[in-house]
Amino acid sequence: MRGFAVPNEEQPRTAWLYQEFMTMRAEWMLLLFLSASGAAHASATRGFDVLHYDVALIPDIAGKQVAGTQAIQLRSEIAALTEVVLDSGKLKVSAISVQGRPQHFAQHEGKLQITLDHPLKRDAVATLQLTYTGSPPYGLEFAPERDEVYTIFSTSQWMPSVDAPDERATLRLSVTLPAGLLATGTGRALPVSTLADGRVEHRWQLDTPMPGYVYGFAAGRYQQAQARHAGIALRFLSAERSPEQLQAIFARTGGMLDFFAARAGLPYRGDYQQALVANTIGQEMAGLSLMSEAYGQEVLDDPDHVALIAHEAAHQWWGNRVxxxxxxxxxxxxxxxxxxxxxxxxxxxxxxxxxxxxxxxxxxxxxxxxxxxxxxxxxxxxxxxxxxxxxxxxxxxxxxxxxxxxxxxxxxxxxxxxxxxxxxxxxxxxxxxxxxxxxxxxxxxxxxxxxxxxxxxxx
CATH class of the missing domain: 1.10.390.10 (Neutral Protease Domain 2)
Structure with a gap:
């Protein structure tokens, strides 16, 4: 990640900062594209369509590792589906089964190739059960000094999935974390559960099929602020900013959502959460946007420096929904x-x-x-x-x-x-x-x- 260039006298400071953030954001997103296939892959070309992911993660924040179990429900799009290929980044898959039957699989260059023991007929549905671990080089970010973990591009670095943007599926996500952390994730928040050892399981349900690259979560020793705007529940999180500062940083969020809804001809759907994390160029997810703590300070210094907040909010329509x-x-x-x-x-x-x-x-x-x-x-x-x-x-x-x-x-x-x-x-x-x-x-x-x-x- 490169540092900022020096703005010239004719370039407004707010515009210069936004340009730098967008340029750095674009450079960061290259990681996603290098891990993905690079071309459109319709479900018929893949041979299957993913319907639903059910993922349970246990991040080790101090060790910068993750363990996960996953159920992937998919439907065959061809006469006899014998192979399923997923993106899996640097994750190490240890077991895959279908209805309790072990399936043969291999991993190579970020791809997980699964050979089905029984061909799946057209329109037939099957559920794959996966177990995996990993130390993701990116995609799942750890900041142990802040007791923080959060996701950026790309999703396949923390859950085997299809990275292509034409693949939409629903998601049920659970993340088990130490007590005392606050968390936010894509989808509707479900009740948390406290386990016998004191850890807390946070859960979310995404009921509207969305591209996998907008799945994610963030968790840390956050402070939070909440607000409501036109029936939309807003929530702001940060490890460094006070609730009052968070309200100031994200004060214009409601107006942005109103503006984009009017331009799209579609009202915003669901709740909207924004979190300041240790280090990111900006990350849109379904109902959730992440920005850096440093950017939050920029907005406190200059309340008009809201372009990045607006950019990620705009993606809720253009990028996520379309x-x-x-x-x-x-x-x-x-x-x-x-x-x-x-x-x-x-x-x-x-x-x-x-x-x-x-x-x-x-x-x-x-x-x-x-x-x-x-x-x-x-x-x-x-x-x-x-x-x-x-x-x-x-x-x-x-x-x-x-x-x-x-x-x-x-x-x-x-x-x-x-x-x-x-x-x-x-x-x-x-x-x-x-x-x-x-x-x-x-x-x-x-x-x-x-x-x-x-x-x-x-x-």
């Missing part, structure tokens, strides 16, 4: 979150705040062009993205959405965004889905625009 079908369409996640953040800043801080974002995107695109690194927003493969590739997805992609807004005008553009988001809620999409929605709103073909700005490097 998800790119494959990483080669990743701009549909990150460019949207970047653009929606700028639109929120425009509404909350004024036109100058929005234009500062636009100018930064434009400058980054000009720099890419100058070095011959401009690229179409849709990639043939996203298996080993460079820093320039990530700049294309984050910054150029947001700039293209700004240009499309100017091309269509406010009413047509935002109607198209709402129709696209509502129509594909709970789905994984490709760029053509977005183009069709915007063309329907415009009442005309947008192929020339998309050909120039989306499907090729603009001249």
């Amino acid at each position: 998800t790119c079908a494959g990483w080669e369409h990743f701009w549909l996640n990150e460019a949207f979150a970047n653009f929606m953040t700028a639109a929120y800043l425009q509404q909350s801080q004024g036109e100058a705040a929005y234009q500062a974002q636009v100018q930064r995107w434009r400058s980054r695109l000009e720099a890419l062009r100058a070095k011959g690194a401009d690229h179409a927003l849709v990639y043939d493969s996203w298996s080993a993205p460079t820093g320039d590739d990530r700049a294309v997805v984050y910054q150029k992609g947001a700039y293209v959405l700004h240009l499309l807004r100017a091309e269509l005008g406010e009413e047509v553009f935002w109607r198209g965004i709402r129709d696209y988001t509502r129509h594909h809620d709970g789905q994984s999409v490709v760029t053509a889905d977005f183009q069709r929605a915007m063309e329907k709103s415009a009442g005309r073909s947008l192929q020339p625009f998309f050909a120039q700005w989306v499907y090729s490097a603009a001249p």
